[in-house]
Amino acid sequence: DLASAEALLDEKTCACIVEPIQGEGGVNIATNEFLQGLRRLCDQRGILLIFDEVQCGLGRTGTLWAHEPYGVTPDLMTLAKPLGGGLPIGATLMTQAVADAIEAGDHGSTFAANPVICAAAQVVVRKISDPQFLEHVRWVGSYLHEDLMELQSKYACIREIRGRGLIWGIATTMDVTPVMQACFDAGLLTCKAGPQVLRLLPPLIIERSDVDQAIAILDRAFAQVENNPAS
Incomplete structure (x- = not known):
């Protein structure tokens, strides 16, 4: 502060x-x-x-x-x-x-x-620096944000979604390592930004279909971890 x-x-x-x-x-x-x-x-x-x-x-x-x-x-x-x-x-x-x-x-x-x-x-x-390229980042970033907010409403372990454009953090109440591993096993690369924050840094050229696929994998990963905390 x-x-x-x-x-x-x-x-x-x-x-x-x-x-x-x-x-x-x-x-x-x-x-x-x-x-x-x-x-x-x-x-x-x-x-x-x-x-x-x-x-x-x-x-x-x-x-x-x-x-x-x-x-x-x-x-x-x-x-x-x-x-x-x-x-x-x-x-x-x-x-x-x-x-x-x-x-x-x-x-x-x-x-x-x-x-x-x-x-x-x-x-x-x-x-x-092309304005159309930056507009695409804002558009697909907004689409990703909306889907992440829906994910938050579905899982109690997600306490906050924060970010802008195509840098996002999923702040949780737990160690996100199992979620990160589940995503990796399903073909989605994520990373940690602290023990309880899952960080998303996708390529700036992703499309809506890529977001849909990523959200589906995240959904399954959080469901798997929430249903099997010991995993």
Whole structure:
């Protein structure tokens, strides 16, 4: 929360880094009040605000950047994973003010500027930034959200559905490992974001039929675990 952030940010703090949507932390979505308040706090104290969009950025939420709906601009932003379309690449974006403060030798990388990977990243960014592509992510994400809410109403062990676009967390009252294993056995790849949260990070190109198939597998997996808790 903002109060604890305010207590931690002091005269020794040069930068504050946060995820607009936590991935590994349980698919927790930052509130408008938190990110906007954090921006004001950093401005008041001369602290750089860094957004980690390695997992939640590049179209994952239905906008090119996850922070867009908040009306907050970071000083720096980190990217990786989807940027290379399967090839290893990372990038740091920054405001002109930050860029002007960097001199030769301040920032370097052992494996920077690989021409093949940079060419792939250029194609990825061009495709993902297409408004029609992002509209598809929002549409299929909304469809998935509706189905997940129906799943929640069916199983008492599901306490919350949280996410945006095509990053979703199914928060439960139990260890989700058995559910994850049941999904895997049926051909659906999921992952954990903490012991009680099942995380869904499907490809951005999925269609309605893919969602239907995934929900059917999730339905059977939760039914299996709920009926056989020892499994």
